[in-house]
Amino acid sequence: MEIISDIKAMQNRCLAARDSGQTISFVPTMGFLHEGHLSLLREGRKRGDLLVLSIFVNPTQFGQGEDLDLYPRDFERDEAMARECGVDLLFYPEAEAIYPPGYATYVAVEGPLTTTLEGVCRPTHFRGVTTVVTKLFTIVMPHIALFGRKDFQQLAVITRMTTDLNLPVEIVGMPIIREQDGLAMSSRNVYLSKDVRQQALVLNSTLRQAAEMAQNGESDVEKILTMAGSRLANEADLKIDYVKICNAQSLEEVDTINHESVMLLAVSVGKTRLIDNGNLIS
């Protein structure tokens, strides 16, 4: 596995790979890897000749007062896990190289896809995500890029951007990987105390109960949201940021459940936000 920090060196390495006919698959992450990231890497390994992982804690996607400085980091551990997964190139740039002095260019998807749900609590978040993903695509020039459905809205925004800008990359969405007890894996789970982590299980159990209601014929969104709201409100340390049922493509809220309905939840515990989602009818 090669580790490259320099942008030009990375671009040249990827250009050479493309020129020699290799298919590049790419998994962008913020590091502190877990099984969720590894599932993307394993799929990427199957689909490409050259598997590229980036680790970059992207400052522009964090708002003021969010956890940028506290975000967990462990490069040595990540490096060992990346090798284990068969990563060929690990791109590990410095923030100053990605955003040098005078940096002034941003890519933003406009409209409801970025202003609803996470966009309400984190108004500058997706602009940071789409900017860095565009830059990473320009550096790595992947044929395929893999993203987790754990960040459902992010996947929708990146898919929109890739279509709108005619980027020659296939975006692949991958299933949510969970801990044995159902908690969706996240680098941020290390922040949770034992007690709060126990309370956080309500996210998954609420999604499961909602899906059960829908599969048993409940099509009234209001009824499912009432159940969800009261379950989440039972946990003393979790503050509900949103609980919504939306169309999986447009992310617009719906009144009636159908096969395209997805439930999306976000709660905060102090500075930590936990998000989860699930289809209601599989």
Ligand code: AMP
């Ligand atoms: P992050 O390092 O949190 O920015 O995540 C990097 C990529 O891994 C994103 O595409 C995430 O959606 C994906 N990811 C994070 N957690 C999970 C999970 N539990 N299951 C599947 N994919 C995940």
